[in-house]
Amino acid sequence: MRVRLFHHDRCFDGACSAAVFADFFRQRFDANAEFVLTGLFHRADQLFDEALFDGDENVIVDFKYCASDKLTWWFDHHQSAFLCEQDGEHFERDTSGRKFYDASFKSCTKFIATIAREKFGFDPAGLEELIRWADIIDGAQYESAREAVEMKAAAMKLTLVLEAAEQNRSARIIPMLTKYSLDEIAALPWVVECFQELFQRHLESIELIRGRSKRTGNTVFFDLADSQHGGYSKFIPYYLFPDSVYTVSVSDAGFRTKVSVGSNPWVSQEPRHNLATICERYGGGGHSRVGAISYGPNEIERARRTAREIVSELSAGS
Numbered sequence: 001m002r003v004r005l006f007h008h009d010r011c012f013d014g015a016c017s018a019a020v021f022a023d024f025f026r027q028r029f030d031a032n033a034e035f036v037l038t039g040l041f042h043r044a045d046q047l048f049d050e051a052l053f054d055g056d057e058n059v060i061v062d063f064k065y066c067a068s069d070k071l072t073w074w075f076d077h078h079q080s081a082f083l084c085e086q087d088g089e090h091f092e093r094d095t096s097g098r099k100f101y102d103a104s105f106k107s108c109t110k111f112i113a114t115i116a117r118e119k120f121g122f123d124p125a126g127l128e129e130l131i132r133w134a135d136i137i138d139g140a141q142y143e144s145a146r147e148a149v150e151m152k153a154a155a156m157k158l159t160l161v162l163e164a165a166e167q168n169r170s171a172r173i174i175p176m177l178t179k180y181s182l183d184e185i186a187a188l189p190w191v192v193e194c195f196q197e198l199f200q201r202h203l204e205s206i207e208l209i210r211g212r213s214k215r216t217g218n219t220v221f222f223d224l225a226d227s228q229h230g231g232y233s234k235f236i237p238y239y240l241f242p243d244s245v246y247t248v249s250v251s252d253a254g255f256r257t258k259v260s261v262g263s264n265p266w267v268s269q270e271p272r273h274n275l276a277t278i279c280e281r282y283g284g285g286g287h288s289r290v291g292a293i294s295y296g297p298n299e300i301e302r303a304r305r306t307a308r309e310i311v312s313e314l315s316a317g318s
């Protein structure tokens with residue numbers, strides 16, 4: 001059987017979700033299933049091409065819903081899982097019992113493992129480390145900004161490699177995630193080499209963000225649209241400004257101009273704004289504590305205008 005498996009790309013949780021789903025499917029449905037991995041990104045002009053659903057099973061994990069009858073499995077935990085009302089209604093009408101949504105899970109990896117165990121008798125033994133780290137990383141549950149920025153743990157090294165990766169790199173890593181430990185994968189020579197190069201850039205990003213950040217009340221803003229540092233770690237601002245609450249940035253991700261909106265996971269007060277809701281107003285989405293809006297590559301001015309509006313909304317009264 002051929003399984004077309006779509007997953008959130010450039011994302012540790014997206015990679016682990018694909019790996020855990022494949023393990024589950026092999027264990028409970030077809031031990032010889034062949035998986036064809038396809039990474040998905042959030043982008044301005046996103047629409048699923050139905051022709052892509054060419055497997056015996058077509059699966060989406062850790063990514064928004066697609067209202068196609070060819071979709072046979074779906075798992076997501078993003079607040080903005082439905083692009084429009086019709087998508088939500090299509091999901092509500094589904095009677096397959098194989099499409100699942102729960103925004104209360106910190107990682108889609110843990111969500112898949114939980115549903116697979118409770119509803120399909122899957123035994124997730126051996127996947128505990130993967131599930132625990134997906135929850136820490138997707139839920140930003142690090143001890144401190146320093147832990148997040150220094151990237152000492154193998155899972156964090158792999159996150160850096162996956163987030164920057166070309167599609168074929170995640171396709172190389174995903175099949176290993178359920179076979180080897182994270183330490184073993186992070187120690188592979190090609191992974192080490194890739195990590196070291198990216199970590200050097202990460203150190204440069206820290207200095208760039210330090211120099212460009214402007215603070216308005218509780219909100220830090222920086223503009224990296226003219227730099228090649230679009231893939232910076234979202235924890236850098238809280239490492240540099242530990243008492244800030246929100247970060248807004250504009251960056252260039254090549255195929256899109258991105259406005260990122262985040263909140264500091266280490267300040268004790270719960271943020272007053274739902275960032276996914278704010279981003280949805282501009283056509284973006286995300287989770288309550290982190291969101292993003294994608295514009296076309298030539299819409300930098302529009303992205304900057306949006307960023308200014310969001311900075312004034314978040315910093316008002318602070």
Ligand SMILES: [Mn+2]
Nearest residue numbers: 013062108138
């Ligand atoms: Mn996720």
